[in-house]
Amino acid sequence: MSVPSTPMEPTPDASPTHPLPVADWRVTVGYLMRGLRTRGVRLLALVVAMIVSGALGLVTPRLFGHIVDVVADGGDVGDVVRLAGWMVAAAIGAAVAAGIGMALAAGVFESVLASLREEMISRALRLPVARIEAAGSGDLVSRATGDVAVVSDAIGRALPSLLVAGVTVGVTIIGLGTLDWRFLLVAVAVLPIHYVGARLYIRYAPALYANEREANAVRAHHVLGPIRGLETVRAFELSHSLEHRIDRHSWDVVRWAMRASVLQNRLGGRINFGEFVGMTTILVVGFVLVNADEVTVGATTAAMLFFLNLFDPIGALLYTLDDLQSGGAALSRIVGVIDEPERESATDTAPRGADLVGTGIDFGYLHDHEVLHDVSLTVRSGEHVALVGQSGAGKSTLAVILAGLYPPAHGSVRLGSVDLARLDETARARTVALLTQEVHVFSGSLADDLRLVRDEATDDDLWSALEKAGAARWVRALPDNLDTHVGEHGHQLSAMQAQQLALVRIELLDPSVVIVDEATADAGSAGAGVLEASAEAVLAGRSALIIAHRLSQAAAADRIVFMHQGRIVETGTHEHLVAAGGRYSRLWQAWSRGRTLAE
Secondary structure, X not given: OOOOXXXXXXXXXXXXXXXXXXXXXXXXXXXXXXXXHOOHHHHHHHHHHHHHHHHHHHHHHHHHHHHHHHHHXXXXXXXXXXXXXXXXXXXXXXXXXXXXXXXXXXXHHHHHHHHHHHHHHHHHHHOOHHHHHHHOHHHHXXXXXXXXXXXXXXXXXXXXXXXXXXXXXXXXXXHHHHHOHHHHHHHHHHHHHHHHHHHHHHHHHHHHHHHHHHHHHHHHHHHHHHHHOHHHHHHOOOHHHHHHHHHHHHXXXXXXXXXXXXXXXXXXXXXXXXXXXXXXXXXXHHHHHHHOOOOOHHHHXXXXXXXXXXHHHHHHHHHHHHHHHHHHHHHHHHHHHHOOOOOOOOEOOOOOOOOEEEEEXXXXXXXXXXXXXXXXXXXXXXXXXXEEEOOOOOHHHHHHHHOOOOOOOEEEEEEXXXXXXXXXXXXXXXXXXXXXXXXXXXXXXXXXXXXXXXXXXXXXXXXXXXXXXXXXXXXXXXXXXXXXXXXXXOEOOOHHHHHHHHHHHHHHXXXXXXXXXXXXOOOHXXXXXXXXHHHHHHHOOOEEEEXXXXXXXXXXXXXXXXXXXXXXXEEEOHHHHHHHOOHHHHHHXXXXXXXXXXX
């Protein structure tokens, strides 16, 4: 099974018209906090480990200050050696606690990231095709790849760094207070400099990074379009103009990234200024206090080392803002997908064997260009209906609407008594299946590929379906039969074999209605005959709407519907339409003459 891309795929110069939503900061933070709350015990242990590490990290500069005092007072070498030994022990203890903390951080934050990835993919796979196409293919792809990578970096590196830095700053400021309250006052007095720098940064950074992520999505959209339409690009020699378009959107990304760098450099300058002011003030205050015999030289030395110890964590706190702003912008785009409302369903089940009825269907991909005009079509239970018409008549568009992948602009599609638009997504997919010529072979064993539609299927079930679709013979000839690795980096299947696998999936899924969109078009003359026989066997006993590439398929159908410029203009049996002398009759005669000449 697959979804046709032809009627829905954007042209190379198309731009996304309705991007997927971006969650606001409250929803984004709420999502992150929910993930952390479920890991509360490990998070508490992580905080305790970081506090212990930070406290032990202060022991070394404090003891170094004592050593200075011992030397200044003419103390013996034994005291120095003893203090140095405690310094080494404290350093080892701090390293062990930090190691435990980082291990806990990896477990906590990486598990949150794993849940994020799973929810993102799960929700993305359930998004309606119409919603994805309206947003542009690049939007979802950039969120599932680039944005996930940015969040991965932020969660895996920035959040642990932020926690470690925050704990270290807090413990160190308390440590300064234990030396002398005036040292603490100096540290507190310097904080407004850093606050102003962070405030100015936060004022501009969120919008800047959101624009950068959006520019990445637009660039991805314009890169994917030409790749998917590569044959058209080559046929019309569009590569030069498309290169310029991609170049322009790539420079948009670069410009936003450069603006982010400028903002980050300004933040760095303010951090360095705060460090200079703080260290200078500590030296001056220390000189004054030592001169007044209110503190020792060792205490002043410890205060300087404490303040020096603040450089890295304060810098980490502020520089981490850069990663967190970028990660936050990416996370809000991901949460926007996860938080996209599910389609409401009126029922969880659908009647099997019921009629598929489309009534008064109007539809257009663009607001000012309708593709279908007041189309009504019924496929009765067990009936095979062939849909025929020239290219561009709207056949594939009608197929995806009747399959429930696109909602009609006006009108309705019903399966029995149930409106397809309100049918549960799983029930719809298992009741109305769409098969096109563009099939995908999933990477993995052939058995795993087939079990995607029915995971409880036994090997006997698989072989039975393969036999019915006429694929068992070549599957037995594969190196490892059902265990043969297929798809990317695996055994490469021919177009006909891949299409037969799609038919096998249909047999395993066992839907009551199957819509076939020119599924034999790419198989060649010999392969088409094999596929037609396979399709006939699989579709037996099911309702089927067949978009006929070869009129021999149409002639074998119970009823033929002819479309022209988005409307149904003829309907009837093959014999009736040929005798009527209308559009189908002329098309049949032209096709028959072509076959005679070919023979």
